[in-house]
Amino acid sequence: LPTVPELYFSTFLTPVEKDTTSFLPSAKVNKAVGIIRADITKLKVDAIVNAANKSLLGGGGVDGAIHRAAGFGLLKECRTLGGCPTGGAKITDAYNLPCKKVIHTVGPVYDDDDSHESRGYLKSCYTESLKRAVENECRTIAFSCISTGIYGYPSGKAAHVACRTIRGFLEGPDGDKLDKVVVCLFEMKDVEAYKRALPKHFPPA
Numbered sequence: 466l467p468t469v470p471e472l473y474f475s476t477f478l479t480p481v482e483k484d485t486t487s488f489l490p491s492a493k494v495n496k497a498v499g500i501i502r503a504d505i506t507k508l509k510v511d512a513i514v515n516a517a518n519k520s521l522l523g524g525g526g527v528d529g530a531i532h533r534a535a536g537f538g539l540l541k542e543c544r545t546l547g548g549c550p551t552g553g554a555k556i557t558d559a560y561n562l563p564c565k566k567v568i569h570t571v572g573p574v575y576d577d578d579d580s581h582e583s584r585g586y587l588k589s590c591y592t593e594s595l596k597r598a599v600e601n602e603c604r605t606i607a608f609s610c611i612s613t614g615i616y617g618y619p620s621g622k623a624a625h626v627a628c629r630t631i632r633g634f635l636e637g638p639d640g641d642k643l644d645k646v647v648v649c650l651f652e653m654k655d656v657e658a659y660k661r662a663l664p665k666h667f668p669p670a
């Protein structure tokens with residue numbers, strides 16, 4: 466597979482705001498992480514991550530775009546999965562998409578009154594998706610910004626949860642089973658959020 470074009474690696478995002486940096490630099494994890502502003506349905510990675518709903522039968526936003534681009538085969542396979550709980554992730558083939566697999570995760574509808582619970586679910590989406598990737602020998606994975614669209618999760622908060630969870634996974638026992646973890650950004654609010662969050666969680670080594 467060709468590599469993802471125009472990756473913006475975290476190490477290019479400087480300077481780091483020293484007082485807010487609570488993570489140690491690591492050339493190893495930095496090398497594995499990137500952001501890209503793109504339509505996720507165009508990415509030639511091993512797996513893309515869909516921001517689905519509990520039915521796994523399609524919807525609006527990135528979910529709609531992925532189902533449209535993948536074709537009817539994807540919906541047919543999704544119908545066999547029996548849905549998915551919030552925070553879970555299930556994997557399918559990719560049909561007409563240029564990637565090999567689609568990981569469908571169900572983000573939380575953001576609850577301002579219980580942001581702690583929402584955060585736990587969002588963290589679980591990233592961890593479970595990374596686990597599905599590793600189990601299926603996917604070495605390059607591109608996430609959409611789970612829950613930051615229709616489900617209303619504030620972009621800045623979501624970016625921190627995503628970065629922290631990805632870093633934790635890359636530093637864990639299965640971290641070396643992944644070559645590249647990309648966050649695919651679409652709207653400027655998420656681009657701005659990641660420009661702030663990435664250098665904090667992945668400071669230049």
Ligand code: AR6
Nearest residue numbers: 504505516518524525526527528610612613614615616651
């Ligand atoms: N490529 C990459 N990112 C995209 C694309 C695309 N083609 N289109 C939208 N985004 P959302 P959620 C971004 O609303 O908040 C669906 O109806 C978008 O800018 O798709 O998790 C599901 O079926 C945003 O940053 O997902 C669920 O019912 C991100 O994708 C519900 O929406 C996620 O926004 C899930 O809501």
